[in-house]
Amino acid sequence: MSRATVAGADGPGPGETAIEFLIAGVELSELFSEVIRRRGGLTLAQYRTLAALRGASTREPWELARAVQVSSAHMTSVLDLLMRLGLVERRVDPVDRRRRQVALTGAGRRRLRVVSPHVRALEARVLETTFTTSERAALTELVRRLRAGIAELVVSEGPAGRTLP
Numbered sequence: 001m002s003r004a005t006v007a008g009a010d011g012p013g014p015g016e017t018a019i020e021f022l023i024a025g026v027e028l029s030e031l032f033s034e035v036i037r038r039r040g041g042l043t044l045a046q047y048r049t050l051a052a053l054r055g056a057s058t059r060e061p062w063e064l065a066r067a068v069q070v071s072s073a074h075m076t077s078v079l080d081l082l083m084r085l086g087l088v089e090r091r092v093d094p095v096d097r098r099r100r101q102v103a104l105t106g107a108g109r110r111r112l113r114v115v116s117p118h119v120r121a122l123e124a125r126v127l128e129t130t131f132t133t134s135e136r137a138a139l140t141e142l143v144r145r146l147r148a149g150i151a152e153l154v155v156s157e158g159p160a161g162r163t164l165p
Contacts, residue, residue: 021146028126035122040115045070045078047119050087050104050112058091058101087111 033044040047045068052067053059059067065075079102082088087108093099104112127136 031122031126032119035118036115039118040111042111042115043078045074046082046087047115049075049078049082050108051116053088053102053104053108054112058103060093061100061102064102082108 029044036042036044036047042050048068049064052064061075061079062072064079065072068075068078070078079088079090083090085107086105088102089105091101091103093101127139131139
C-alpha cells in the first residue's frame with residue numbers, strides 16, 4: 001500500500017512536503033477506514049462522531065460537525081444513519097426547544113468499546129514501527145503546530161482561501 005515518495009535526491013522541492021503530507025493523510029485515512037469498517041461496520045465519519053460523543057452527556061450537531069470536520073449537511077446524514085442504527089439519539093434541548101442535542105445510546109457506547117481498541121492498536125502499530133518515542137513526541141508537536149498554522153490561515157484568509165497563492 002506504500003506509495004513512492006515524490007521528493008528528489010536533494011530533498012523536497014517546492015510543494016513536495018505538502019504533497020507528502022496529503023499522500024500520508026490519504027493512506028492513513030484508508031487504513032483507519034478499513035479497520036473501522038471491518039471491526040464496527042462504520043465509516044470513519046460515523047466512528048469519529050461516536051468518539052466525539054464519548055465522555056459528553058450531549059452535544060449539538062454543529063459541535064459534532066466541527067469536531068469531525070465535516071459540513072453540517074454531512075453531519076445531518078451521519079446522524080440520521082447512526083440514529084437508524086440505534087447508536088445515537090436526538091433530544092430536544094431542555095433550555096431551547098428549537099434546538100436538538102445528540103447523545104450516545106448504550107448500543108453506541110458498546111460499539112465504541114468494540115472498535116476503539118482496534119483503532120488504538122492500528123495507531124500504535126503505525127507509529128511505533130515507524131518512529132522512536134522521541135520522534136513520535138516531536139511529530140505530535142509538529143502536527144499540532146501545523147494544524148494551528150492552518151487554522152490561522154483559514155481565519156486570516158477566509159475559508160474560501162481566495163487570497164491564498
